[in-house]
Amino acid sequence: ALHRNAMSTPTRSASSQAAPPIKLQNPSLWIEKGGFINGQWTAGGNDGTFEVTNPGNGKVLGTLPEMTVQDTKEAINHAHEALKSWRKTSEYERSAILTKIFQIMSDNKEDLAQIITAENGKPLADARGEVTYGGMFLHEAPSYFSWYAAEAVRSYGDVIPSAVPGVQNTTIKQPIGVCAIITPWNFPNAMVTRKLAAALAAGNTTVLKAPAETPYSVLAIAEICRQAGVPDGVVNVVLTAKHTPAIGKELCESPLIHKVSFTGSTRVGKILMSQASSTLKKLSFELGGNAPFIVFDDADLDKAVAGVLACKFRQSGQTCVCANRILVQEGVYDAFSEKLAEAVRKFKVGEGNQDGVTHGPLIHQAAVDKVKEHVDDAVAKGAKVLVGGKKMDIPGYFFEPTVLGDVQSCKVDNEETFGPLAPLYRFKTEEEAIRIANDTEVGLAGYFFTENIGRLHRVAAALEVGMVGANTGAISQASIPFGGIKESGFGREGSKYGLQDWQNIKLVSIGGL
Numbered sequence: 001a002l003h004r005n006a007m008s009t010p011t012r013s014a015s016s017q018a019a020p021p022i023k024l025q026n027p028s029l030w031i032e033k034g035g036f037i038n039g040q041w042t043a044g045g046n047d048g049t050f051e052v053t054n055p056g057n058g059k060v061l062g063t064l065p066e067m068t069v070q071d072t073k074e075a076i077n078h079a080h081e082a083l084k085s086w087r088k089t090s091e092y093e094r095s096a097i098l099t100k101i102f103q104i105m106s107d108n109k110e111d112l113a114q115i116i117t118a119e120n121g122k123p124l125a126d127a128r129g130e131v132t133y134g135g136m137f138l139h140e141a142p143s144y145f146s147w148y149a150a151e152a153v154r155s156y157g158d159v160i161p162s163a164v165p166g167v168q169n170t171t172i173k174q175p176i177g178v179c180a181i182i183t184p185w186n187f188p189n190a191m192v193t194r195k196l197a198a199a200l201a202a203g204n205t206t207v208l209k210a211p212a213e214t215p216y217s218v219l220a221i222a223e224i225c226r227q228a229g230v231p232d233g234v235v236n237v238v239l240t241a242k243h244t245p246a247i248g249k250e251l252c253e254s255p256l257i258h259k260v261s262f263t264g265s266t267r268v269g270k271i272l273m274s275q276a277s278s279t280l281k282k283l284s285f286e287l288g289g290n291a292p293f294i295v296f297d298d299a300d301l302d303k304a305v306a307g308v309l310a311c312k313f314r315q316s317g318q319t320c321v322c323a324n325r326i327l328v329q330e331g332v333y334d335a336f337s338e339k340l341a342e343a344v345r346k347f348k349v350g351e352g353n354q355d356g357v358t359h360g361p362l363i364h365q366a367a368v369d370k371v372k373e374h375v376d377d378a379v380a381k382g383a384k385v386l387v388g389g390k391k392m393d394i395p396g397y398f399f400e401p402t403v404l405g406d407v408q409s410c411k412v413d414n415e416e417t418f419g420p421l422a423p424l425y426r427f428k429t430e431e432e433a434i435r436i437a438n439d440t441e442v443g444l445a446g447y448f449f450t451e452n453i454g455r456l457h458r459v460a461a462a463l464e465v466g467m468v469g470a471n472t473g474a475i476s477q478a479s480i481p482f483g484g485i486k487e488s489g490f491g492r493e494g495s496k497y498g499l500q501d502w503q504n505i506k507l508v509s510i511g512g513l
């Protein structure tokens with residue numbers, strides 16, 4: 001069995017199916033008692049339990065208590081109470097606590113990675129990448145704490161020249177208040193830290209609704225916050241599988257909450273936005289994408305292939321910034337498709353904790369079915385299967401890494417696959433590529449490869465997205481702004497802009513001077 005913490009363990013409904021053990025060096029990070037309200041672990045209203053499954057083998061990993069709307073109200077009330085003193089802490093105090101969180105996360109990086117792999121399925125190397133290997137400010141979860149620990153104390157206001165004599169105009173930055181945080185399962189750890197670090201740095205208190213697929217990472221972060229000295233009520237976590245819509249509604253409609261920060265699908269984003277309109281909350285939404293990846297005739301093809309491997313197949317295609325449509329100029333189409341197919345054939349797919357595995361499972365069966373639907377639809381409309389193309393008949397939720405050639409108009413043009421499918425489209429001119437790239441309602445990330453400097457600037461300016469990767473497939477770090485335009489949402493995470501999203505700017509105009 002998994003190493004348990006000292007707390008009581010809810011009954012398991014499928015103990016005969018228990019997953020293979022993971023061994024945590026710090027078992028206190030594996031929380032099974034429930035959510036976290038006002039510094040206490042709690043099963044809340046105890047409305048039954050839900051199971052968490054390891055998608056790499058389909059076995060039950062653990063069982064957690066279902067919490068209710070009433071529990072959510074309680075969490076909000078405690079966050080509201082805690083705000084009174086937390087908002088008055090100095091930026092330096094908060095910076096010190098964030099630094100401590102960074103240190104504890106770093107000290108426990110292997111355990112945090114093990115938890116991610118167990119509940120999300122991604123290969124351990126990727127989970128380690130998500131947690132902390134690679135330096136303080138690269139794209140790993142704890143780096144948001146180190147970055148915002150430093151930003152907190154550089155959050156300056158302004159003194160603005162006054163048009164009226166005897167008046168001094170200044171601005172100060174203040175916390176927004178109690179904030180709701182709703183995150184997805186694809187980066188179980190980093191999706192939380194990129195919001196929570198900035199929220200806390202700015203002096204807000206928080207209520208997190210953990211994703212039902214990957215709650216253990218959220219609970220581990222809550223425990224680390226507790227160990228780092230975050231006061232009771234500043235970070236609260238509610239857990240649910242079956243009450244998700246009702247708890248989401250409460251978070252959007254509660255008059256005590258002043259901001260909702262959400263990462264997930266555009267579909268759910270629209271529901272939350274309409275619910276939040278009754279109280280006109282500040283919203284920050286990171287939603288779905290449909291990233292174009294353009295390979296021009298003048299590209300370095302080896303670099304372009306490496307770019308596709310990074311931003312299409314990482315996480316088996318389950319990132320919002322994954323390339324969804326790969327547009328290849330006709331002069332290099334054959335050479336590029338051969339090189340890509342050859343690279344994809346070398347992948348080793350399997351359970352994330354097995355040696356040598358480069359690509360893990362999808363999160364659940366519905367995700368596998370969606371990839372199949374997109375592949376079948378594209379093939380029915382004339383696409384050729386260059387690699388893969390089928391579900392894998394092994395335990396867990398697997399689809400073969402797939403490359404389709406000569407893709408014609410089909411579902412994947414406009415729908416995010418969120419799986420390991422690279423559809424290759426041919427194009428003739430730069431104008432045509434830009435037109436196709438922008439022909440979508442969403443605009444999160446876009447990538448292109450070219451060795452022509454003029455084209456590089458032209459295309460970067462022309463793509464209708466929030467983030468461009470030019471000659472790179474990696475675009476996320478704590479120090480740079482992450483977010484979309486169009487139906488990919490609004491608001492930015494990471495960078496100085498990410499802190500501003502968690503602050504109110506207040507004008508203080510002083511007259512009679």
Ligand code: NAD
Nearest residue numbers: 183184210211244245248263264265268286287288289320
């Ligand atoms: P999802 O929208 O179904 O779920 C995301 C989160 O919202 C989960 O915690 C889920 O429990 C919760 N949720 C679902 N319905 C809700 C409701 N009615 N009220 C409140 N909360 C609700 O998305 P998903 O399928 O889990 O994640 C994949 C999607 O997320 C993709 O579209 C992907 O592009 C997007 N995503 C975007 C970013 C980004 O930064 N833009 C990052 C990661 C994922």
